Amino acid sequence: MTGYTWLDTGIMIFNYFILFFALSVMISYLILAAISVVALKSYLQKNRLVNYEALLSLPDSPSISLIAPAYNEGRTIQENVQSLLAINYNNFDVIVVNDGSKDDSIPVLIEAFKLIQTDINYYPVIPTKNVKAIYKSLNPAFSKLIVVDKENGGKADALNTGINVSKNPYIVCIDVDCIMDKEVLLKLVKPFMEQSETRVIASGGVVRIANSCVIKAGKLIKVNAPENMLARIQVMEYLRAFILGRMAWSKLNGLLLISGAFGMFDREIVVACGGYNTKTVGEDMELVVRMRRYMLDRKLEYAVQYIPDPLCWTEAPESYSILRKQRSRWTRGTMETLWIHRKMLLNPKYKQLGMLSFPYWLVYEYLAPIIEFTGLLITLLFICLNILNWYYFLLFIFLVYSFAVMFSTLGMYAEESTFKRYTTFKDLRKLTVASILEPIIFHPFTVYAALRGNWEKFKGNKGWGDMTRTGFNSNKK
Amino acid sequence: MLLVLDTYQNDNHNLVQGLWISICCIFFVAIFFLGLTFIKRALKIKKERAKQRIESEVEVILFEYMFNATVLPEFNTNSPLFQKVVIKSIKNLHQNYTGIYQERLEHLYVSGGFVNYSLKKTTSKKWIANVEAIRDLSTLNYKKAMPHLEKLIHVKNELVQLEALIGIIRLSGLDRLQMFKNSSIQLNDWAQSNILYAIKKANLKQPSDFETLFDSNNQTFIIFALRLADYFHFPISKKQLDVLKTKIKSPKLLAEIENKLNNLHQNESE
Numbered sequence: 001m002t003g004y005t006w007l008d009t010g011i012m013i014f015n016y017f018i019l020f021f022a023l024s025v026m027i028s029y030l031i032l033a034a035i036s037v038v039a040l041k042s043y044l045q046k047n048r049l050v051n052y053e054a055l056l057s058l059p060d061s062p063s064i065s066l067i068a069p070a071y072n073e074g075r076t077i078q079e080n081v082q083s084l085l086a087i088n089y090n091n092f093d094v095i096v097v098n099d100g101s102k103d104d105s106i107p108v109l110i111e112a113f114k115l116i117q118t119d120i121n122y123y124p125v126i127p128t129k130n131v132k133a134i135y136k137s138l139n140p141a142f143s144k145l146i147v148v149d150k151e152n153g154g155k156a157d158a159l160n161t162g163i164n165v166s167k168n169p170y171i172v173c174i175d176v177d178c179i180m181d182k183e184v185l186l187k188l189v190k191p192f193m194e195q196s197e198t199r200v201i202a203s204g205g206v207v208r209i210a211n212s213c214v215i216k217a218g219k220l221i222k223v224n225a226p227e228n229m230l231a232r233i234q235v236m237e238y239l240r241a242f243i244l245g246r247m248a249w250s251k252l253n254g255l256l257l258i259s260g261a262f263g264m265f266d267r268e269i270v271v272a273c274g275g276y277n278t279k280t281v282g283e284d285m286e287l288v289v290r291m292r293r294y295m296l297d298r299k300l301e302y303a304v305q306y307i308p309d310p311l312c313w314t315e316a317p318e319s320y321s322i323l324r325k326q327r328s329r330w331t332r333g334t335m336e337t338l339w340i341h342r343k344m345l346l347n348p349k350y351k352q353l354g355m356l357s358f359p360y361w362l363v364y365e366y367l368a369p370i371i372e373f374t375g376l377l378i379t380l381l382f383i384c385l386n387i388l389n390w391y392y393f394l395l396f397i398f399l400v401y402s403f404a405v406m407f408s409t410l411g412m413y414a415e416e417s418t419f420k421r422y423t424t425f426k427d428l429r430k431l432t433v434a435s436i437l438e439p440i441i442f443h444p445f446t447v448y449a450a451l452r453g454n455w456e457k458f459k460g461n462k463g464w465g466d467m468t469r470t471g472f473n474s475n476k477k
Numbered sequence: 478m479l480l481v482l483d484t485y486q487n488d489n490h491n492l493v494q495g496l497w498i499s500i501c502c503i504f505f506v507a508i509f510f511l512g513l514t515f516i517k518r519a520l521k522i523k524k525e526r527a528k529q530r531i532e533s534e535v536e537v538i539l540f541e542y543m544f545n546a547t548v549l550p551e552f553n554t555n556s557p558l559f560q561k562v563v564i565k566s567i568k569n570l571h572q573n574y575t576g577i578y579q580e581r582l583e584h585l586y587v588s589g590g591f592v593n594y595s596l597k598k599t600t601s602k603k604w605i606a607n608v609e610a611i612r613d614l615s616t617l618n619y620k621k622a623m624p625h626l627e628k629l630i631h632v633k634n635e636l637v638q639l640e641a642l643i644g645i646i647r648l649s650g651l652d653r654l655q656m657f658k659n660s661s662i663q664l665n666d667w668a669q670s671n672i673l674y675a676i677k678k679a680n681l682k683q684p685s686d687f688e689t690l691f692d693s694n695n696q697t698f699i700i701f702a703l704r705l706a707d708y709f710h711f712p713i714s715k716k717q718l719d720v721l722k723t724k725i726k727s728p729k730l731l732a733e734i735e736n737k738l739n740n741l742h743q744n745e746s747e
Contacts (some may be wrong), residue, residue: 046636047606054674061670193666216719362615381487392489395496402500413510416517432511 002387011382022396025364026403033410035248040418042306043247047309052186055193056090061168062189064092064264068176069155074103078112080176083218085144089185093144096160096176100129100152109147114138123159126160126275128155134165142398155260156276156283163275165381166267173284174262179210179220179313188264191305201266201291203305204258208421209235210313220313225427225434232434233442235316240411243308243418250306256314256337256356258304260284262312268334269294280340282333289341289353296350324449331453334366351437369450401439408435524558531562539566543578543583549588560594567591568616572678579618586617599625604634612637615644623648630657639668643675651676651684651705658693669701673708683709690718696727 053448055061055376066084068076077096084094097423098105109115115135120129129151137145159173172188174180177184191203211226226232249255260283273294276283276393288304295302317323325445338345338361345362382388415422422428538550552559563746565588571582586592598610599622607629614622623645630641642662645653664672683705684690690702699721706713718738 018494045605049605051634051671051674054671055667057674057677058666058670058704060704062666093704190667193670196663392492392496395493395500399496399500399503402503402507406503409507409510409514413514413517416514420518420521423518425515425518428515 002385004247011387012379016377019396021371022400024334025368028360029244029407032248032466033244033407033414035251036246037414039160039247039251039288040243040414043308044418046477052183052190054185055189056088059090061089061091062192063167064089064172064185064189065162065166065168065170065267066092066094066161066172066174066185066453067097067166068085068094068174069099069158069162070095070101070105070176071099071152071155071158072101072103072105073176074101074105074108076177077105078108079218080112081109081145081336084174084176084180085142086182086218087180088182089189092185093146093166093168095146095148095165096206097148097150097158097162097165099150099154099158103376106147106149110135113142113145113147115145115147120165123162124161124164126164126467128157128161128164131161154278157475158276158279159283160278163267163270171267171270172262172264173260174312175260175314177209177315178261179215179218181220181309181311184262184311185264187307187309187311188262191303191307192264192266195303198303199266199269200257200305201269201293201295201302202263202288203307204263204312205307205309205311206246207238207259207261207314208310209238211318212314213313215313223421223423224314225422225430228278228322229434229437230320230442231316231318232430233438236408236411236431236434236438238316240407243414244411246306247308248476249357252352252356254352255301255304255306256289256353256357256361257285258288258306259312263288265291277340281329282337286331286337286340287308289310289337289344291348292353293341293344296353308418310421320445322441323445325454327446327449328453328456331366331369331450332457334361335454335457338362339418340364366438369447370454372447373451404439404443405435434448450459517534521560527560528558531559535559535563535566539563539570539582539585543570543574543581549585552589552665557707560591563589564591564595564613568613583617583619587619592617592619592622595619596622596625599629604632604637607632607634607637609700610638610642611644615647618648620648630662630685633666635663638662639664640669644670645674646672647679651681652686654684654690655686658690658698659695660693664695664697664701669697672701673704676708683711688717691721696725697726700727 002011066087068081068084073080081094081096096109098109114137115207116138117133118136120134120136122134124131132149132151135147135149137143146165148161148165150158153161162173163171170189170192172185186204188205191200194200208223209226209231211228211231212221212224213220214222214224225235246255246257263284265287269291270287273287275287277286278388279288292302292304317326338358341358342353344350344358346359350358379388379393409432412435413429416428422431493504493657538552542610552563567582567586571579574582576739592614595610595613598606600609602609611626614626626644626648629637630645632638632641638661642657687702687706687709690705691699692697693702703713705711715738722731
């Protein structure tokens with residue numbers, strides 16, 4: 001080859017490593033998909049016969065606080081809060097935490113819901129930034145609503161404030177601009193009501209993409225595949241991740257993450273763990289890992305439940321710049337969580353979490369983009385040294401590409417076999433095109449965004465970035 | 478070597494073959510799933526249309542029978558889909574009407590032979606079929622199904638057990654609860670909410686010998702009895718609750734009893 005033994009050995013190791021890594025990724029995806037399919041089938045069979053309305057018969061059904069942090073949401077906050085208040089459940093309150101917004105969020109809320117400042121004392125069981133005022137409504141129709149105005153401290157700090165204000169045993173932490181299914185609380189609370197010896201500490205569900213869907217007065221009327229190609233590709237990505245991935249991890253009791261857009265938690269355990277970590281941008285993942293660790297350290301039986309129903313709809317980035325900020329934040333969040341809990345790695349004390357989920361997440365979620373980029377650099381080196389076998393190289397690329405497309409079609413088939421939210425042939429065609437283009441125009445960008453996230457972390461960037469959203473009112477049919 | 482020029486032709490040939498075969502297999506699997514997705518969608522649309530057509534035909538026949546006819550209607554077909562749709566329509570109408578109309582629907586369910594479809598499902602090995610059958614039979618008040626339901630309450634599947642218990646309560650009233658108070662059936666909060674819902678829907682009367690339910694060995698049963706007492710406004714004295722406290726180990730049940738005691742104190746002070 002090159003004539004240098006050490007270089008030739010290095011190249012050989014690299015070749016086999018790349019091949020092994022690629023094959024292990026594919027095999028792991030297939031195994032997770034197989035487990036997901038079986039678990040999903042079982043869930044759907046049982047769920048078909050569930051009467052969620054029965055829960056409303058229980059006058060002492062579990063009390064829940066819906067905590068919605070808000071920052072500069074003045075344009076849509078009234079509609080969003082109205083939508084939350086209309087959720088079908090008999091025992092909940094809505095705590096909107098205004099995190100030092102610079103716009104007119106508070107005046108809008110005061111006007112819309114006839115709020116007055118109360119003399120409710122604020123007892124920060126979890127330390128937070130200062131709370132300026134707590135409001136409640138004069139109108140009995142909005143008696144479930146509590147609005148907290150506080151100094152800016154970030155999403156995690158706002159959530160902690162809501163947790164402090166809540167008096168209920170269960171909390172649901174959501175993004176205020178997400179569209180919730182009207183049965184979201186009924187479905188989230190069911191695992192908590194079925195528990196016996198095992199304590200359910202968290203339940204979470206699927207986040208779906210609402211771009212191009214028909215939304216009126218905060219309600220999802222019709223689901224459409226997005227017009228924007230980037231958003232469409234993210235639909236495929238979310239379908240694979242949620243239907244073919246997380247379901248399996250939940251079945252294996254190794255789910256590390258409940259989406260920050262919505263998840264339900266046992267408040268007592270959250271408070272015992274110290275609430276959300278304000279020093280990380282991946283506060284949702286970090287909290288779940290910490291709660292699990294808390295239970296395992298004390299040898300307490302627990303469960304984290306995953307609800308595969310599409311209960312929460314959110315707006316996905318439609319531009320590469322916003323997408324890049326989102327993905328680099330996710331990378332930083334993953335890094336921070338893995339680093340904070342590094343003691344769990346391959347530690348038998350933490351069972352599936354330490355022996356399976358943590359290593360998997362470290363290698364296949366965090367390191368994968370770095371490995372890919374390293375592979376790209378080495379390939380460029382081969383080209384420069386004129387030792388690249390283009391035939392094999394292209395064959396290998398084609399193998400990976402065809403697997404990616406196949407896995408996406410499996411995701412589409414899984415969606416069609418389960419929730420069938422994309423009901424027209426036109427939507428199925430759109431998603432097929434997205435599956436074909438994704439490995440070419442989307443995946444390389446996510447690798448770049450992940451690398452950028454690593455770079456930003458080393459530079460000390462701690463922020464969220466400006467996540468400009470267009471809002472659901474601009475969606476067309 | 479994979480990516481590097483090398484001179485080992487035979488190994489390379491096998492590798493190339495292997496790669497091409499893998500790519501072709503993966504490609505065909507992708508086409509397969511894609512095709513299956515579109516076919517599934519087309520079949521679903523076809524089934525929905527057939528269901529809608531049958532539903533509109535059945536609705537007309539059922540309304541005609543309920544309000545005007547003196548003889549049982551005749552149906553042209555007996556397919557499983559048709560039987561399902563008819564039974565579902567009968568149940569929906571049964572929930573929305575009372576008195577003679579309900580009775581006519583129950584009569585149609587039995588004399589039209591649809592009850593046999595449900596009874597057959599009680600012996601199915603599929604637990605979903607068992608649950609559907611129990612719901613059909615208990616909603617439509619077919620009391621002769623009691624022996625079938627009593628068999629199903631002893632199966633391993635907890636969902637079927639719960640559904641059978643609810644079915645028995647619907648058909649025979651809450652006095653039958655006494656028979657199960659020392660059973661091993663665990664009534665978690667979810668199960669209890671379903672039973673309460675069934676009691677509300679069927680407008681059942683409070684059980685006689687209410688207090689004997691508190692003698693249960695099954696602590697989840699006692700929680701349920703407390704909830705029933707709340708629902709029927711059955712008075713429980715402080716003395717009774719104090720006695721319960723001494724017997725109970727479950728922290729959850731103790732919390733429930735404390736709650737009741739606090740409510741009692743509040744009521745007394747008011």
